[in-house]
Amino acid sequence: MLDSCENxxxxxxxxxxxxxxxxxxxLDCARRSRHFLPGEPVYHEGDEPSxxxxxxxxxxxxxxxxxxxxxxxLRLVRPGQTxxxxxxxxxxxxxxxxxxxxxxxxxxxxxxxxxKALAEEPGLLMAFFRHLADDMAAAEVKVMETVSASCRVxxxxxxxxxxxGEDAGLLELPVSxxxxxxxxxxxxxxxxRVIRGIEDEGxxxxxxxxxxxxxxxxxxxxSVGALAA
Amino acid sequence: MLDSCENxxxxxxxxxxxxxxxxxxxLDCARRSRHFLPGEPVYHEGDEPSxxxxxxxxxxxxxxxxxxxxxxxLRLVRPGQTxxxxxxxxxxxxxxxxxxxxxxxxxxxxxxxxxKALAEEPGLLMAFFRHLADDMAAAEVKVMETVSASCRVxxxxxxxxxxxGEDAGLLELPVSxxxxxxxxxxxxxxxxRVIRGIEDEGxxxxxxxxxxxxxxxxxxxxSVGALAA
DNA sequence: CCTTGAAATTGATCTGCATCAATACAGGCC
DNA sequence: GGCCTGTATTGATGCAGATCAATTTCAAGG
Numbered sequence: 001m002l003d004s005c006e007n008x009x010x011x012x013x014x015x016x017x018x019x020x021x022x023x024x025x026x027l028d029c030a031r032r033s034r035h036f037l038p039g040e041p042v043y044h045e046g047d048e049p050s051x052x053x054x055x056x057x058x059x060x061x062x063x064x065x066x067x068x069x070x071x072x073x074l075r076l077v078r079p080g081q082t083x084x085x086x087x088x089x090x091x092x093x094x095x096x097x098x099x100x101x102x103x104x105x106x107x108x109x110x111x112x113x114x115x116k117a118l119a120e121e122p123g124l125l126m127a128f129f130r131h132l133a134d135d136m137a138a139a140e141v142k143v144m145e146t147v148s149a150s151c152r153v154x155x156x157x158x159x160x161x162x163x164x165g166e167d168a169g170l171l172e173l174p175v176s177x178x179x180x181x182x183x184x185x186x187x188x189x190x191x192x193r194v195i196r197g198i199e200d201e202g203x204x205x206x207x208x209x210x211x212x213x214x215x216x217x218x219x220x221x222x223s224v225g226a227l228a229a
Numbered sequence: 230m231l232d233s234c235e236n237x238x239x240x241x242x243x244x245x246x247x248x249x250x251x252x253x254x255x256l257d258c259a260r261r262s263r264h265f266l267p268g269e270p271v272y273h274e275g276d277e278p279s280x281x282x283x284x285x286x287x288x289x290x291x292x293x294x295x296x297x298x299x300x301x302x303l304r305l306v307r308p309g310q311t312x313x314x315x316x317x318x319x320x321x322x323x324x325x326x327x328x329x330x331x332x333x334x335x336x337x338x339x340x341x342x343x344x345k346a347l348a349e350e351p352g353l354l355m356a357f358f359r360h361l362a363d364d365m366a367a368a369e370v371k372v373m374e375t376v377s378a379s380c381r382v383x384x385x386x387x388x389x390x391x392x393x394g395e396d397a398g399l400l401e402l403p404v405s406x407x408x409x410x411x412x413x414x415x416x417x418x419x420x421x422r423v424i425r426g427i428e429d430e431g432x433x434x435x436x437x438x439x440x441x442x443x444x445x446x447x448x449x450x451x452s453v454g455a456l457a458a
Numbered sequence: 459c460c461t462t463g464a465a466a467t468t469g470a471t472c473t474g475c476a477t478c479a480a481t482a483c484a485g486g487c488c
Numbered sequence: 489g490g491c492c493t494g495t496a497t498t499g500a501t502g503c504a505g506a507t508c509a510a511t512t513t514c515a516a517g518g
Contacts, residue, residue, distance in 0.1 A: 066373045067453055074369060086362050089355075095366045125354050126318075132361050133315050137324045139368040140303060144295045146375045147414035151505070177466065185376035190505055192467050208514095224296060380475075406496065419475060421497050460518085467512065475504090482497065488490090 004028045005107075008056065010080025015127035016054075019117060030113035036100035042084070045097045049087035051110040055079050058104025059174055064096045073182040075138065076101070076174060085128050088114055101175050146185055152194050154184040156223035159204070159211065169213040233257045234336075237285065239309025244356035245283075248346060259342035265329035271313070274326045278316035280339040284308050287333025288403055293325045302411040304367065305330070305403060314357050317343055330404050375414055381423050383413040385452035388433070388440065398442040 005028045011017055016027060033056065036042065042053060045065060053060075060077040074096060077083045087094045088111060100106075118124050145154055158180070163171050173180060181191035198204050203219055205212040213219055234257045240246055245256060262285065265271065271282060274294060282289075289306040303325060306312045316323045317340060329335075347353050374383055387409070392400050402409060410420035427433050432448055434441040442448055 064369055064373055066377055068377060070377055072373055072376060074372065086365065090359050090362050092362070096369060122351055122354075125351075125358065129354065129358050129361065130319050132358065132365060133319050133321070136315065136361060136365050136368060139365060139372060140293055140325060142372050143303065143368060143375060143414075144293055144301055146372060147301060148295055148297060148299055185372075187506060188466075189468085189507085193505090196467080416476060417496075418477085418498085422475090425497080462517085463515095465512105465514080467510105469510085470508085472507075473504105474506095475502105477502075478500085480497105480499080482495105484495075485493095487492085 005031065008080070010056075013080050014054065015082055015085075015124060015131060018123040018127050019121050026113065027109060027117065031107045031109050033105060033107045036104045036106060038100055038102050040100045042098040042100065042106060043094055045094055047094045049084065049091065049094060049111065051084070051108050052082055052088045052114055053084045053098070054082050054107040054109065056105045056107055058106075059101040060104060060106065061099055061101045061175070061179065062096050063099060071182070072185060073175075073179055075135070076183075082128075082131065086132060089118075089125070089128060101179065151184060151186045151190060152197065153223055154186075155180075155191070155194050156198075156203075156219060158184055159213070160220060160223055163213070163216070169216050171211050171213070173209040173211060234260065237309070239285075242309050243283065244311055244314075244353060244360060247352040247356050248350050255342065256338060256346065260336045260338050262334060262336045265333045265335060267329055267331050269329045271327040271329065271335060272323055274323055276323045278313065278320065278323060278340065280313070280337050281311055281317045281343055282313045282327070283311050283336040283338065285334045285336055287335075288330045289333060289335065290328055290330040290404070290408065291325050292328060300411070301414060302404075302408055304364070305412075311357075311360065315361060318347075318354070318357060330408065380413060380415045380419060381426065382452055383415075384409075384420075384423050385427075385432075385448060387413055388442070389449060389452055392442070392445070398445050400440050400442070402438040402440060 005011060005016060006024050008014075011024075016024060019027065031054075036058070042060065043050075055077050057079050060083060062074045062077060062083065063071050064074055065071040077098070083098055084094070145157070149157075159171070162174065175183075177191055177195075178188045181188045184191075186194075195206055199206055202214065203222065205214070234240060234245060235254075237243075248256065260283075265287070271289065272279075284306055286308050289312060291303045291306060291312065292300050293303055294300040306327070312327055313323065374386070378386075388400070391403065404412075406420055406424075407417045410417045413420075415423075424435055428435055431443065432451065434443070
Protein backbone atom coordinates (compact mmCIF):
# COMPACT_ATOMS: atom_id res chain seq x y z
CA MET A 1 0.00 0.00 0.00
CA LEU A 2 1.85 3.04 -1.26
CA ASP A 3 -0.22 5.75 0.29
CA SER A 4 -0.62 4.29 3.74
CA CYS A 5 -0.52 6.47 6.86
CA GLU A 6 2.90 5.20 7.82
CA ASN A 7 4.27 6.14 4.44
CA UNK A 8 2.54 9.52 4.52
CA UNK A 9 5.11 12.24 3.99
CA UNK A 10 3.89 13.99 7.11
CA UNK A 11 3.40 11.02 9.38
CA UNK A 12 6.29 11.85 11.68
CA UNK A 13 5.01 15.37 12.32
CA UNK A 14 1.47 14.31 13.05
CA UNK A 15 -0.14 13.23 16.29
CA UNK A 16 -0.34 9.69 14.96
CA UNK A 17 3.39 9.21 15.18
CA UNK A 18 3.03 8.39 18.87
CA UNK A 19 1.21 5.24 17.85
CA UNK A 20 3.39 2.21 17.43
CA UNK A 21 3.48 0.54 14.04
CA UNK A 22 0.74 -1.94 14.93
CA UNK A 23 -1.79 0.70 15.93
CA UNK A 24 -0.89 2.81 12.93
CA UNK A 25 -1.97 -0.12 10.80
CA UNK A 26 -5.37 0.01 12.44
CA LEU A 27 -5.55 3.66 11.50
CA ASP A 28 -4.72 2.85 7.97
CA CYS A 29 -7.45 0.26 7.58
CA ALA A 30 -10.16 2.43 9.03
CA ARG A 31 -9.39 5.68 7.31
CA ARG A 32 -11.30 6.87 4.27
CA SER A 33 -9.70 9.33 1.89
CA ARG A 34 -11.84 11.74 -0.06
CA HIS A 35 -11.37 14.60 -2.50
CA PHE A 36 -12.84 18.07 -1.94
CA LEU A 37 -13.36 20.81 -4.48
CA PRO A 38 -12.48 24.41 -3.62
CA GLY A 39 -15.25 25.89 -1.47
CA GLU A 40 -16.65 22.49 -0.63
CA PRO A 41 -17.46 22.09 3.08
CA VAL A 42 -16.02 19.28 5.20
CA TYR A 43 -18.32 20.01 8.10
CA HIS A 44 -20.47 22.83 9.33
CA GLU A 45 -20.74 24.68 12.59
CA GLY A 46 -23.15 22.79 14.80
CA ASP A 47 -22.59 19.41 13.14
CA GLU A 48 -22.10 16.40 15.35
CA PRO A 49 -18.50 15.15 15.22
CA SER A 50 -17.89 11.92 13.39
CA UNK A 51 -14.13 11.53 13.68
CA UNK A 52 -10.83 13.24 13.06
CA UNK A 53 -9.69 14.68 9.73
CA UNK A 54 -6.19 14.76 8.33
CA UNK A 55 -5.12 16.79 5.31
CA UNK A 56 -2.99 14.86 2.86
CA UNK A 57 -2.87 17.52 0.16
CA UNK A 58 -4.38 20.88 -0.69
CA UNK A 59 -5.56 23.40 1.89
CA UNK A 60 -8.37 23.53 4.41
CA UNK A 61 -9.84 26.65 5.98
CA UNK A 62 -11.42 26.88 9.41
CA UNK A 63 -14.22 29.37 9.37
CA UNK A 64 -16.69 30.82 11.83
CA UNK A 65 -19.90 32.72 11.23
CA UNK A 66 -21.30 35.04 13.86
CA UNK A 67 -24.85 35.95 14.80
CA UNK A 68 -24.97 38.77 12.21
CA UNK A 69 -24.12 36.34 9.45
CA UNK A 70 -20.69 37.57 8.41
CA UNK A 71 -17.98 34.98 8.41
CA UNK A 72 -14.29 35.03 9.10
CA UNK A 73 -11.45 32.71 8.27
CA LEU A 74 -9.85 31.75 11.57
CA ARG A 75 -6.93 29.63 10.42
CA LEU A 76 -5.53 27.42 7.69
CA VAL A 77 -4.85 23.70 7.92
CA ARG A 78 -1.98 22.38 5.80
CA PRO A 79 -1.04 18.93 4.57
CA GLY A 80 -0.05 16.66 7.44
CA GLN A 81 -2.12 18.54 9.98
CA THR A 82 -5.22 17.23 11.69
CA UNK A 83 -8.44 19.11 12.28
CA UNK A 84 -11.83 18.50 13.81
CA UNK A 85 -10.16 16.62 16.66
CA UNK A 86 -11.52 18.96 19.28
CA UNK A 87 -15.15 17.98 18.82
CA UNK A 88 -14.20 14.40 18.05
CA UNK A 89 -12.53 14.10 21.43
CA UNK A 90 -15.00 16.04 23.57
CA UNK A 91 -18.11 14.87 21.75
CA UNK A 92 -19.48 18.41 21.57
CA UNK A 93 -20.85 19.73 18.25
CA UNK A 94 -18.39 21.55 16.01
CA UNK A 95 -18.04 25.19 16.99
CA UNK A 96 -16.48 26.11 13.66
CA UNK A 97 -16.82 24.96 10.09
CA UNK A 98 -14.17 23.52 7.79
CA UNK A 99 -13.98 23.84 4.03
CA UNK A 100 -11.54 23.19 1.23
CA UNK A 101 -9.81 26.34 -0.01
CA UNK A 102 -8.24 24.58 -2.98
CA UNK A 103 -8.47 21.08 -4.37
CA UNK A 104 -7.78 18.92 -1.36
CA UNK A 105 -7.49 15.33 -0.33
CA UNK A 106 -8.56 14.65 3.22
CA UNK A 107 -8.50 11.45 5.27
CA UNK A 108 -11.22 10.74 7.76
CA UNK A 109 -10.59 8.56 10.79
CA UNK A 110 -13.90 7.40 12.27
CA UNK A 111 -14.69 8.12 15.90
CA UNK A 112 -14.66 4.44 16.86
CA UNK A 113 -11.11 4.00 15.60
CA UNK A 114 -10.05 7.14 17.42
CA UNK A 115 -11.51 5.84 20.65
CA LYS A 116 -9.71 2.56 20.26
CA ALA A 117 -6.39 4.27 19.54
CA LEU A 118 -6.83 6.58 22.53
CA ALA A 119 -7.46 3.64 24.82
CA GLU A 120 -4.44 1.71 23.58
CA GLU A 121 -2.00 4.59 23.46
CA PRO A 122 -2.37 7.18 26.24
CA GLY A 123 0.24 9.42 24.61
CA LEU A 124 -2.14 10.16 21.78
CA LEU A 125 -4.42 12.34 23.87
CA MET A 126 -1.41 14.32 25.05
CA ALA A 127 -0.38 14.83 21.43
CA PHE A 128 -3.76 16.35 20.67
CA PHE A 129 -3.60 18.39 23.84
CA ARG A 130 -0.35 19.88 22.59
CA HIS A 131 -1.92 20.65 19.25
CA LEU A 132 -4.82 22.39 20.95
CA ALA A 133 -2.45 24.29 23.22
CA ASP A 134 -0.63 25.60 20.15
CA ASP A 135 -3.88 26.60 18.48
CA MET A 136 -4.94 28.35 21.67
CA ALA A 137 -1.68 30.28 21.86
CA ALA A 138 -2.16 31.36 18.25
CA ALA A 139 -5.73 32.43 19.01
CA GLU A 140 -4.54 34.53 21.92
CA VAL A 141 -1.96 36.25 19.77
CA LYS A 142 -4.66 36.87 17.19
CA VAL A 143 -6.93 38.55 19.73
CA MET A 144 -4.08 40.78 20.84
CA GLU A 145 -3.08 41.70 17.33
CA THR A 146 -6.60 42.41 16.23
CA VAL A 147 -7.12 45.02 18.91
CA SER A 148 -3.68 46.58 18.98
CA ALA A 149 -2.03 46.35 15.56
CA SER A 150 -3.02 48.19 12.40
CA CYS A 151 -4.22 46.10 9.49
CA ARG A 152 -1.01 46.92 7.65
CA VAL A 153 1.11 45.43 10.40
CA UNK A 154 -1.20 42.45 10.70
CA UNK A 155 -0.79 41.77 7.00
CA UNK A 156 2.99 42.09 7.12
CA UNK A 157 3.07 39.61 9.98
CA UNK A 158 0.89 37.24 8.02
CA UNK A 159 3.30 37.50 5.12
CA UNK A 160 6.16 36.59 7.40
CA UNK A 161 4.22 33.67 8.83
CA UNK A 162 3.42 32.43 5.32
CA UNK A 163 7.06 32.82 4.40
CA UNK A 164 7.50 30.10 6.98
CA GLY A 165 11.08 30.79 7.94
CA GLU A 166 12.25 30.39 4.39
CA ASP A 167 14.01 33.63 3.70
CA ALA A 168 13.88 32.99 0.01
CA GLY A 169 12.20 36.30 -0.77
CA LEU A 170 9.54 34.64 -2.84
CA LEU A 171 6.28 33.19 -1.66
CA GLU A 172 2.86 32.29 -2.89
CA LEU A 173 -0.36 33.42 -1.24
CA PRO A 174 -2.28 30.26 -0.42
CA VAL A 175 -5.72 31.79 -0.94
CA SER A 176 -7.65 34.55 -2.66
CA UNK A 177 -7.24 38.13 -1.47
CA UNK A 178 -10.75 38.08 -0.13
CA UNK A 179 -9.77 35.20 2.07
CA UNK A 180 -6.54 36.89 3.10
CA UNK A 181 -8.62 39.89 4.10
CA UNK A 182 -11.00 37.68 6.03
CA UNK A 183 -8.01 36.06 7.74
CA UNK A 184 -6.79 39.33 9.21
CA UNK A 185 -10.27 40.70 9.75
CA UNK A 186 -10.55 43.53 7.23
CA UNK A 187 -12.62 44.30 4.14
CA UNK A 188 -11.21 43.36 0.76
CA UNK A 189 -11.14 47.00 -0.33
CA UNK A 190 -8.89 47.81 2.57
CA UNK A 191 -6.75 44.83 1.69
CA UNK A 192 -6.22 46.22 -1.80
CA ARG A 193 -5.16 49.57 -0.44
CA VAL A 194 -2.77 48.04 2.04
CA ILE A 195 -1.19 45.95 -0.68
CA ARG A 196 -0.90 48.96 -2.94
CA GLY A 197 0.79 50.91 -0.17
CA ILE A 198 3.32 48.16 0.40
CA GLU A 199 3.90 47.86 -3.32
CA ASP A 200 4.48 51.60 -3.68
CA GLU A 201 7.06 51.59 -0.93
CA GLY A 202 8.85 48.75 -2.66
CA UNK A 203 8.55 46.60 0.44
CA UNK A 204 7.17 43.78 -1.66
CA UNK A 205 6.01 43.14 -5.17
CA UNK A 206 2.67 41.48 -5.84
CA UNK A 207 1.51 39.86 -9.04
CA UNK A 208 -1.44 37.58 -8.74
CA UNK A 209 -0.70 35.28 -5.87
CA UNK A 210 3.04 35.59 -6.22
CA UNK A 211 4.76 37.82 -3.72
CA UNK A 212 8.37 38.87 -4.08
CA UNK A 213 10.12 40.35 -1.10
CA UNK A 214 13.34 42.10 -2.03
CA UNK A 215 14.48 42.74 1.52
CA UNK A 216 12.94 40.33 4.04
CA UNK A 217 14.89 41.98 6.82
CA UNK A 218 13.26 45.35 6.22
CA UNK A 219 9.85 43.72 6.14
CA UNK A 220 10.55 42.08 9.46
CA UNK A 221 11.45 45.41 11.00
CA UNK A 222 8.29 47.07 9.74
CA SER A 223 6.11 44.28 11.01
CA VAL A 224 7.41 44.68 14.53
CA GLY A 225 5.42 47.76 15.26
CA ALA A 226 3.41 50.67 14.07
CA LEU A 227 6.40 52.65 15.28
CA ALA A 228 7.35 53.41 11.73
CA ALA A 229 7.05 57.12 11.06
CA MET B 230 -9.23 19.04 57.74
CA LEU B 231 -11.95 21.53 57.04
CA ASP B 232 -10.59 23.15 53.94
CA SER B 233 -9.42 20.06 52.08
CA CYS B 234 -9.80 19.70 48.33
CA GLU B 235 -12.59 17.17 48.72
CA ASN B 236 -14.52 19.55 50.89
CA UNK B 237 -13.86 22.47 48.58
CA UNK B 238 -17.18 24.01 47.57
CA UNK B 239 -16.18 23.72 43.94
CA UNK B 240 -14.60 20.28 43.96
CA UNK B 241 -17.35 18.62 41.95
CA UNK B 242 -17.07 21.16 39.15
CA UNK B 243 -13.32 21.00 38.86
CA UNK B 244 -11.13 18.69 36.83
CA UNK B 245 -10.03 16.99 40.04
CA UNK B 246 -13.42 15.41 40.56
CA UNK B 247 -12.43 12.63 38.14
CA UNK B 248 -9.88 11.50 40.70
CA UNK B 249 -11.13 8.91 43.13
CA UNK B 250 -11.08 9.74 46.80
CA UNK B 251 -7.64 8.21 47.35
CA UNK B 252 -5.92 10.28 44.70
CA UNK B 253 -7.72 13.39 45.80
CA UNK B 254 -6.07 12.89 49.17
CA UNK B 255 -2.68 12.99 47.47
CA LEU B 256 -3.68 16.28 45.93
CA ASP B 257 -4.63 17.61 49.25
CA CYS B 258 -1.30 16.79 50.88
CA ALA B 259 0.78 18.30 48.11
CA ARG B 260 -1.08 21.49 47.53
CA ARG B 261 0.05 24.79 48.98
CA SER B 262 -2.45 27.56 49.48
CA ARG B 263 -1.35 31.17 49.29
CA HIS B 264 -2.89 34.60 49.47
CA PHE B 265 -2.45 37.24 46.74
CA LEU B 266 -3.04 40.96 46.95
CA PRO B 267 -4.83 42.80 44.15
CA GLY B 268 -2.41 43.36 41.30
CA GLU B 269 0.02 40.76 42.58
CA PRO B 270 1.29 38.43 39.85
CA VAL B 271 0.98 34.64 40.10
CA TYR B 272 3.25 34.05 37.14
CA HIS B 273 4.60 35.98 34.21
CA GLU B 274 4.66 35.40 30.50
CA GLY B 275 7.75 33.38 29.70
CA ASP B 276 8.02 31.77 33.13
CA GLU B 277 8.68 28.06 33.30
CA PRO B 278 5.62 26.18 34.55
CA SER B 279 5.79 24.77 38.06
CA UNK B 280 2.37 23.20 38.46
CA UNK B 281 -1.33 23.85 38.25
CA UNK B 282 -3.21 26.62 40.06
CA UNK B 283 -6.69 26.52 41.47
CA UNK B 284 -8.63 29.55 42.67
CA UNK B 285 -10.35 29.04 46.00
CA UNK B 286 -11.53 32.60 46.46
CA UNK B 287 -11.18 36.01 44.89
CA UNK B 288 -10.53 36.60 41.21
CA UNK B 289 -7.60 35.97 38.87
CA UNK B 290 -6.98 37.71 35.56
CA UNK B 291 -5.17 36.22 32.59
CA UNK B 292 -3.24 38.91 30.78
CA UNK B 293 -1.05 39.15 27.72
CA UNK B 294 1.39 41.86 26.67
CA UNK B 295 2.33 42.33 23.05
CA UNK B 296 5.53 43.48 21.38
CA UNK B 297 4.56 47.15 21.64
CA UNK B 298 4.14 46.84 25.37
CA UNK B 299 0.40 47.36 25.78
CA UNK B 300 -1.41 44.67 27.69
CA UNK B 301 -4.86 43.20 27.49
CA UNK B 302 -6.96 41.19 29.87
CA LEU B 303 -7.86 37.99 28.06
CA ARG B 304 -10.14 36.29 30.57
CA LEU B 305 -11.11 35.95 34.20
CA VAL B 306 -10.65 32.89 36.39
CA ARG B 307 -13.20 32.40 39.15
CA PRO B 308 -13.21 30.36 42.33
CA GLY B 309 -13.19 26.63 41.61
CA GLN B 310 -11.50 27.04 38.25
CA THR B 311 -7.99 25.94 37.43
CA UNK B 312 -5.42 27.91 35.46
CA UNK B 313 -1.85 27.52 34.29
CA UNK B 314 -2.60 23.89 33.41
CA UNK B 315 -1.70 24.39 29.78
CA UNK B 316 1.99 25.02 30.36
CA UNK B 317 2.05 22.63 33.28
CA UNK B 318 0.92 19.81 30.99
CA UNK B 319 2.92 20.64 27.88
CA UNK B 320 6.02 21.84 29.68
CA UNK B 321 6.26 24.94 27.50
CA UNK B 322 6.81 28.33 29.15
CA UNK B 323 3.71 30.32 30.03
CA UNK B 324 2.42 32.26 27.05
CA UNK B 325 0.31 34.52 29.22
CA UNK B 326 0.60 36.00 32.69
CA UNK B 327 -1.75 35.58 35.64
CA UNK B 328 -2.43 38.08 38.38
CA UNK B 329 -4.84 38.61 41.23
CA UNK B 330 -7.53 41.18 40.41
CA UNK B 331 -8.84 41.26 43.97
CA UNK B 332 -7.76 39.64 47.21
CA UNK B 333 -7.44 36.02 46.26
CA UNK B 334 -6.56 32.67 47.71
CA UNK B 335 -4.96 30.29 45.26
CA UNK B 336 -3.86 26.68 45.65
CA UNK B 337 -0.80 25.43 43.86
CA UNK B 338 -0.43 21.76 42.93
CA UNK B 339 3.22 21.00 42.14
CA UNK B 340 4.16 19.50 38.79
CA UNK B 341 5.32 16.22 40.33
CA UNK B 342 1.94 15.64 41.94
CA UNK B 343 0.19 16.49 38.69
CA UNK B 344 2.31 13.98 36.81
CA LYS B 345 1.51 11.30 39.34
CA ALA B 346 -2.20 11.99 39.21
CA LEU B 347 -2.15 11.97 35.40
CA ALA B 348 -0.43 8.61 35.36
CA GLU B 349 -2.86 7.08 37.82
CA GLU B 350 -6.04 8.51 36.38
CA PRO B 351 -6.16 8.80 32.58
CA GLY B 352 -9.46 10.66 32.75
CA LEU B 353 -7.73 13.66 34.25
CA LEU B 354 -6.01 14.64 31.03
CA MET B 355 -9.32 14.44 29.21
CA ALA B 356 -10.84 16.75 31.82
CA PHE B 357 -8.16 19.33 31.12
CA PHE B 358 -8.59 18.80 27.40
CA ARG B 359 -12.24 19.72 27.80
CA HIS B 360 -11.32 22.79 29.77
CA LEU B 361 -8.90 23.88 27.07
CA ALA B 362 -11.47 23.16 24.38
CA ASP B 363 -13.91 25.47 26.16
CA ASP B 364 -11.29 28.20 26.49
CA MET B 365 -10.47 27.81 22.82
CA ALA B 366 -14.11 28.15 21.82
CA ALA B 367 -14.34 31.30 23.91
CA ALA B 368 -11.20 32.67 22.28
CA GLU B 369 -12.62 32.04 18.82
CA VAL B 370 -15.80 33.89 19.72
CA LYS B 371 -13.67 36.71 21.06
CA VAL B 372 -11.74 37.03 17.82
CA MET B 373 -14.98 37.16 15.86
CA GLU B 374 -16.55 39.71 18.14
CA THR B 375 -13.51 41.92 18.18
CA VAL B 376 -13.52 42.32 14.42
CA SER B 377 -17.23 42.43 13.76
CA ALA B 378 -19.07 43.89 16.74
CA SER B 379 -18.98 47.48 17.98
CA CYS B 380 -17.55 48.10 21.40
CA ARG B 381 -21.05 48.89 22.64
CA VAL B 382 -22.33 45.49 21.63
CA UNK B 383 -19.25 43.81 23.01
CA UNK B 384 -19.85 45.46 26.35
CA UNK B 385 -23.52 44.53 26.43
CA UNK B 386 -22.57 40.92 25.75
CA UNK B 387 -20.02 41.04 28.52
CA UNK B 388 -22.71 42.32 30.86
CA UNK B 389 -24.91 39.40 29.94
CA UNK B 390 -22.07 36.97 30.43
CA UNK B 391 -21.33 38.45 33.83
CA UNK B 392 -25.00 38.24 34.69
CA UNK B 393 -24.37 34.53 34.39
CA GLY B 394 -27.85 33.39 33.51
CA GLU B 395 -29.27 34.93 36.64
CA ASP B 396 -31.98 37.19 35.37
CA ALA B 397 -32.05 39.03 38.62
CA GLY B 398 -31.49 42.43 37.05
CA LEU B 399 -28.70 43.28 39.45
CA LEU B 400 -25.05 42.45 39.11
CA GLU B 401 -21.66 43.56 40.30
CA LEU B 402 -18.74 44.33 38.00
CA PRO B 403 -15.89 42.10 39.13
CA VAL B 404 -13.12 44.55 38.23
CA SER B 405 -12.27 48.21 37.68
CA UNK B 406 -13.55 49.95 34.58
CA UNK B 407 -10.07 50.10 33.19
CA UNK B 408 -9.95 46.33 33.37
CA UNK B 409 -13.40 46.00 31.86
CA UNK B 410 -12.19 48.18 29.01
CA UNK B 411 -9.09 46.06 28.61
CA UNK B 412 -11.27 42.96 28.60
CA UNK B 413 -13.22 44.09 25.55
CA UNK B 414 -10.26 45.79 23.93
CA UNK B 415 -11.08 49.49 24.12
CA UNK B 416 -9.68 52.56 25.87
CA UNK B 417 -11.09 53.53 29.24
CA UNK B 418 -12.35 56.85 27.86
CA UNK B 419 -14.42 54.99 25.30
CA UNK B 420 -15.67 52.72 28.04
CA UNK B 421 -16.96 55.75 29.96
CA ARG B 422 -18.78 57.05 26.92
CA VAL B 423 -20.35 53.70 26.17
CA ILE B 424 -21.54 53.38 29.74
CA ARG B 425 -22.94 56.88 29.66
CA GLY B 426 -24.80 56.09 26.46
CA ILE B 427 -26.34 53.00 27.95
CA GLU B 428 -27.22 54.89 31.09
CA ASP B 429 -28.91 57.68 29.12
CA GLU B 430 -31.06 55.22 27.25
CA GLY B 431 -32.13 53.68 30.51
CA UNK B 432 -30.86 50.28 29.41
CA UNK B 433 -28.98 49.93 32.65
CA UNK B 434 -28.08 51.96 35.69
CA UNK B 435 -24.49 52.15 36.90
CA UNK B 436 -23.28 53.28 40.29
CA UNK B 437 -19.76 52.32 41.17
CA UNK B 438 -19.48 48.66 40.41
CA UNK B 439 -23.17 47.98 40.88
CA UNK B 440 -25.19 47.56 37.71
CA UNK B 441 -28.94 47.47 37.69
CA UNK B 442 -30.71 46.20 34.63
CA UNK B 443 -34.39 47.11 34.58
CA UNK B 444 -35.26 45.05 31.52
CA UNK B 445 -32.82 42.18 30.89
CA UNK B 446 -34.83 41.10 27.89
CA UNK B 447 -34.35 44.40 26.12
CA UNK B 448 -30.63 44.29 26.85
CA UNK B 449 -30.46 40.81 25.35
CA UNK B 450 -32.11 42.06 22.17
CA UNK B 451 -29.73 44.97 21.81
CA SER B 452 -26.71 42.78 22.34
CA VAL B 453 -27.68 40.50 19.49
CA GLY B 454 -26.59 42.90 16.82
CA ALA B 455 -25.77 46.36 15.69
CA LEU B 456 -29.05 46.07 13.83
CA ALA B 457 -30.63 48.52 16.22
CA ALA B 458 -31.57 51.71 14.40
C1' DC C 459 -13.36 36.01 -30.31
C1' DC C 460 -16.99 37.46 -27.47
C1' DT C 461 -19.62 36.77 -23.21
C1' DT C 462 -20.18 36.26 -18.49
C1' DG C 463 -19.36 36.40 -13.84
C1' DA C 464 -16.26 36.62 -10.06
C1' DA C 465 -12.19 38.88 -8.06
C1' DA C 466 -9.60 43.00 -7.60
C1' DT C 467 -8.91 47.82 -7.81
C1' DT C 468 -10.03 52.71 -7.20
C1' DG C 469 -12.40 56.86 -5.57
C1' DA C 470 -15.47 59.56 -2.38
C1' DT C 471 -17.42 59.81 1.85
C1' DC C 472 -18.75 58.67 6.56
C1' DT C 473 -18.05 57.19 11.34
C1' DG C 474 -16.33 54.85 15.42
C1' DC C 475 -12.86 54.87 18.26
C1' DA C 476 -8.19 56.57 19.62
C1' DT C 477 -5.75 60.29 21.15
C1' DC C 478 -4.62 64.39 23.71
C1' DA C 479 -5.72 67.35 27.38
C1' DA C 480 -8.40 68.93 31.27
C1' DT C 481 -11.28 68.35 34.95
C1' DA C 482 -14.13 65.90 38.45
C1' DC C 483 -14.34 62.55 41.95
C1' DA C 484 -13.19 59.37 44.81
C1' DG C 485 -10.77 56.92 49.05
C1' DG C 486 -6.77 56.86 52.30
C1' DC C 487 -3.95 59.55 55.53
C1' DC C 488 -1.93 63.40 58.28
C1' DG D 489 -11.19 69.30 57.83
C1' DG D 490 -7.55 69.56 53.89
C1' DC D 491 -4.37 67.12 51.02
C1' DC D 492 -2.86 63.80 47.76
C1' DT D 493 -2.75 59.99 44.46
C1' DG D 494 -5.19 57.15 41.51
C1' DT D 495 -9.54 56.30 39.02
C1' DA D 496 -13.38 58.03 36.26
C1' DT D 497 -15.52 61.49 33.34
C1' DT D 498 -15.90 64.93 29.68
C1' DG D 499 -14.58 67.68 25.58
C1' DA D 500 -12.15 68.59 21.12
C1' DT D 501 -9.85 66.73 17.35
C1' DG D 502 -7.74 63.33 14.11
C1' DC D 503 -7.39 59.24 11.63
C1' DA D 504 -7.89 54.30 10.24
C1' DG D 505 -10.80 51.61 8.20
C1' DA D 506 -15.81 50.73 6.80
C1' DT D 507 -19.12 51.65 3.44
C1' DC D 508 -21.15 52.77 -1.03
C1' DA D 509 -20.63 52.83 -5.79
C1' DA D 510 -18.20 52.43 -10.09
C1' DT D 511 -14.75 50.39 -12.92
C1' DT D 512 -11.20 47.29 -14.37
C1' DT D 513 -9.02 42.83 -14.60
C1' DC D 514 -9.04 38.24 -15.39
C1' DA D 515 -10.24 33.28 -16.02
C1' DA D 516 -13.58 30.15 -18.02
C1' DG D 517 -16.78 28.74 -21.50
C1' DG D 518 -19.54 29.13 -25.43
